[in-house]
Amino acid sequence: MRALVAVAKKNIDIASFFTTTNSVVNHVGASCKRRDALRAQLQEELVIAFENDCLITGRGLHQETSLKRACDTRWSSHYGTIVSIISMFSSVIHVLQMIIDDNPNDSGGEANKIQREMLTFQFVFHLFLMKAILGLTNDVSRALQKKDQEIVNAMALVKSCKEKIHWMKNNGFDALVEEVSSFCDKHHIDVPNIDEAFVLPGRSMRNAPIKTNRHHYRVELFIYVIDEQLTELDDRFNEVNTELLICLACLSPNDSFVGFNKQKLLRLAQFYPQDFSDEDLLALDDQLELYIHYVSSSSDFSDLQEIGDLAKKLVETRMHRAFNYVYLLITLALVLPVATASVERAFSVMNIIKGPLRNKMGDQWLSDSLLVYVEKDVFDCIENEAIMLRFQNMKPRCGQL
Incomplete structure (x- = not known):
């Protein structure tokens, strides 16, 4: 998701749009007073809608919410920000007007600038696009973030996503314009004639290039942004990468090795010609038959969930020596997904551990701190007394820890 947002920002209009959305969230959520005003206005609008019988009611609906802040280290956060702005659009405009009325200074001027940008067809079009x-x-983003992700299902989602975006490119523009126009009418925003000449705000028609609103919004925005998304998805999930990931899923021990497929595992080994010679592939072919019979019938391997657990169990039972080719394939598979969500989170943690107050931290101390923070589930199982006893025994100390 973060990569797709970055690709979309190659278009200067979309980059400006995301800058505006960040300003909206920062300005409206700058203080408790403004956040409380936003909640109060939203609640008031819900009451009015309920009284006019225009509100769908039900359990779990219309919970108290706020504008979601976008963050580059959290996948899907930009989508959450956009959805929250759409759902609370009129409330946000009301709070911005309140800031303008109460603060005739720089804060009010910034609020006025943001409000004027939001109340344009262009901003709403970017919002819904x-x-x-x-x-x-x-x-797809959420599926790829799961630790227990099913690679085959995730790849199927990627394929469906690309097909749907292709369909949207060819058939979705008119429906998008209609949706945007309806939203603009609801919030009293001027809707330009889609077939008239496009004029960039702040420039005269004399110096503007001759093009229609349809050309600008459809070709320069709609099709351009979608093509960039498709290119990014194709680069990240090409046929080779997809096949590699699907073959990788056949090693999973989940559900008693239900995903095992010998031909795909042999194909996976062929991706590593320096590790598997032709003779090794023939030996692996024979070894896989005995391997799957052994692990599927052994109680030691019945409750495993992940490939990492499988590797540990093979070492614990010393079967990694008997199934040496299979174990080599497993170890290669373990270092393959170097860009998973878990790795992304590990890199994000560096900004927490090595902050402004600890910016001179050495590499070894940083590495040790990251290990403790990332593997917190493991270290939570260690009692504090055991840690203090270990430090106490490292060298003589003046007092007992």
Whole structure:
């Protein structure tokens, strides 16, 4: 998701749009007073809608919420920001007007600038365009973040996502314009004639290039942004990468090795010609038959969930020596997904551990701190008394820890 947002920002209009959305969230959520005003206004609008019988009611609906802040280290956060702005659009405009009325200074001027940008057809078009694109990729993003992700299902989602974006490119522009126009009418925003000449705000028609609104919004925005998304998805999930990941899934011990497929595992080994010679592939072919019979019938391997657990169990039972080729394939598979969500989170942790107050931290101390923070589930199982006893025994100390 983060990569797709970065690709979309190659278009200067979309980059400006995301800058505006960040300003909206920062300005409206700058203080408790403004956040409380936003909640109060939203609640008031819900009451009015309920009294006019325009509100769908039900358990879990219309919970108290706020504007979601986008963050480059959290996948799907940009989609959440866009959805929250759409759902609370009129409330946000009301709070911005309150800031303008109460603060005739720089804060009010900034609020006025943001409000004027939001109350334009161009901003609303960007809003719904990115909602449509990121909405299609949101499920894929969430699937790829799961530790217990099913690679085959994730790749199927990627394929469906690309097909849906292709369909949207060819058939979705008119529906998007209609949705944007309806939203603009609801919030009293001027809607330009889609077939009239496009004029960039702040420039005269004399110096503007001759093009229609349809050309600008369809070709320069809609098709351009979608093509960039498709290119990024194709680069990251090409046929080779997809086949590699699907073959990798056949090693999973989940559900008693239900995903095992000998031909795909042999194909996976062929991706590593320096580790598997032709003779090794023939030996692996024979070894896989005995391997799957052994692990599927052994109680030691019945409750395993991940490939890492399988590697540990093979070492514990010393079967990694008997199934040396299979174990080599497993170790290669373990270092393959170097860009998973878990790795992304590990890199994000560096900003927490090595902050402004600890910016002179050495590499070894940083590495040790990261290990403790990332593997917190493991270290939570260690009692504090055991840690203090270990430090106490490292060298003589003046007092007992």
